[in-house]
Amino acid sequence: MSIATINPATGETVKTFTPLTNAEIDAALSLADGAFKDYRQVSFEQRSKWMKNAANLLEENAETYAKIMTLEMGKPVTSAIAEVKKSASVCRFYAENAAQFLADVPAESDASNSFIAYEPLGAILAVMPWNFPFWQVFRFAAPALMAGNVGLLKHASNVPQCALAIGEIFQKAGFPEGVFQTLLVGSDKVAQIITDDRVKAGTLTGSEPAGASLASLAGQNIKKTVLELGGSDPFIVLETADLNAAVDAAVTARMLNNGQSCIAAKRFILISTIADEFESRMAEKFAALKIGDPMLPDTEVGPLATPGILKELHQQVQSCVQAGAKVLTGGQPLESLGNFYPPTILTQIPEGTPAYSEEFFGPVALIFRVNSLEEAITLANSTIFGLGASAWTTNRAEQERCIRELEAGAVFINGLVKSDPRLPFGGIKRSGYGRELSSQGIHEFVNIKTVWIK
Numbered sequence: 001m002s003i004a005t006i007n008p009a010t011g012e013t014v015k016t017f018t019p020l021t022n023a024e025i026d027a028a029l030s031l032a033d034g035a036f037k038d039y040r041q042v043s044f045e046q047r048s049k050w051m052k053n054a055a056n057l058l059e060e061n062a063e064t065y066a067k068i069m070t071l072e073m074g075k076p077v078t079s080a081i082a083e084v085k086k087s088a089s090v091c092r093f094y095a096e097n098a099a100q101f102l103a104d105v106p107a108e109s110d111a112s113n114s115f116i117a118y119e120p121l122g123a124i125l126a127v128m129p130w131n132f133p134f135w136q137v138f139r140f141a142a143p144a145l146m147a148g149n150v151g152l153l154k155h156a157s158n159v160p161q162c163a164l165a166i167g168e169i170f171q172k173a174g175f176p177e178g179v180f181q182t183l184l185v186g187s188d189k190v191a192q193i194i195t196d197d198r199v200k201a202g203t204l205t206g207s208e209p210a211g212a213s214l215a216s217l218a219g220q221n222i223k224k225t226v227l228e229l230g231g232s233d234p235f236i237v238l239e240t241a242d243l244n245a246a247v248d249a250a251v252t253a254r255m256l257n258n259g260q261s262c263i264a265a266k267r268f269i270l271i272s273t274i275a276d277e278f279e280s281r282m283a284e285k286f287a288a289l290k291i292g293d294p295m296l297p298d299t300e301v302g303p304l305a306t307p308g309i310l311k312e313l314h315q316q317v318q319s320c321v322q323a324g325a326k327v328l329t330g331g332q333p334l335e336s337l338g339n340f341y342p343p344t345i346l347t348q349i350p351e352g353t354p355a356y357s358e359e360f361f362g363p364v365a366l367i368f369r370v371n372s373l374e375e376a377i378t379l380a381n382s383t384i385f386g387l388g389a390s391a392w393t394t395n396r397a398e399q400e401r402c403i404r405e406l407e408a409g410a411v412f413i414n415g416l417v418k419s420d421p422r423l424p425f426g427g428i429k430r431s432g433y434g435r436e437l438s439s440q441g442i443h444e445f446v447n448i449k450t451v452w453i454k
């Protein structure tokens, strides 16, 4: 895959980039290794000042950065602006809380004094996806850098201008040279980087094969990894749900980022008593969404990021339809030079189709009907994924069962699944392991050092 900006709304190749040579990668790793030796000694106060500068730069230039994202991967510019601001918020969150999260913790033992200290590990490789090109990187970088680590970014090959802009932000914010570096490399160079002794750990957000590849290489070299992979999140609606709120949230949850979000609600599991009503309201709202040029502020659905994603999504839809699924709305790619796919709803989906086992990465809602909570939970859990789950009910007993029995890294009751710097984020099963955000996130890449003094 070449490293290039290709406008997904038009198919035009805007700019291509030359990947780093092996010698340049080697120099970058040496620079990171050297920078760590000094940076680990820098006070929290100083790191925090630089991190707040990064937040200011993001906020002051939100529109400029947002347009780069929209150009490279097609998200509506209004959501892109919100993403830049959210990236600033995670910088502020760790700037303000890192010292407290990583303060020594006293522990009772047979020593006269024993405690736990948290220390940085060194250079951490982050392999990142294109779908939230700023947010995904900042939610890695803010805790990693505040903990005293140094960051190496291998961003997705279709968002090189985002990758370079992020590198520049950390530099302009005042972080010393080598503390955060963008490496313009293809995925073929990830093995060389993660197995290098100067790199101490790795994190990957993306697909399962990519995650498995990074983690196995890291494992062979006894290095820790965090994986944030795919999801096929259930959105369960039960009899007592506020239907207006649930339908609105369902549309937002499925359409976020043109449907290309790991935590997008993908499977809508409806109790049969409310299913007709829910389906018709959802179909009406889907059909009314404004699809078009993502640079326009009122566009709600833009193009998919690449022609490959469009092709795969349509194949998944077609194989469900050929097996007997019904199309409530959408279902055919739009005629355009860009990668536009309309908001689509499938119902009456036969078992054994991709809807039951695969992630649909685009604006396609899959509707399933059930006759009991028991059935809803069984269906919700019947995938290889376990990222998020949303359940809608005002019945306390039903809420409790959903909270305890849904196999997911997060359960949201009467709300759509979202990320928040204050709450841990991550999955179970094949959605990955480890956590980002909150105090848990900053503890992933530190040496939890036991100190015992007599």
Ligand code: NAP
Pocket (backbone or CB within 6 Å): 001, 127, 128, 129, 130, 131, 132, 154, 155, 156, 157, 158, 185, 186, 187, 190, 204, 205, 206, 207, 208, 209, 210, 211, 213, 214, 227, 228, 229, 230, 231, 261, 262, 263, 359, 361, 387, 427, 431, 432
């Ligand atoms: P992808 O192909 O796995 O790409 C993600 C990153 O991994 C890119 O930087 C890519 O580089 C790199 N990569 C690809 N193959 C690799 C390999 N064999 N070894 C090492 N690195 C490799 O993922 P995608 O399809 O673009 O992204 C969508 C997926 O990400 C979805 O499944 C989505 O659910 C998941 N996602 C998860 C989360 C979460 O937090 N759980 C958040 C966002 C997205 P190149 O671009 O150079 O190929």
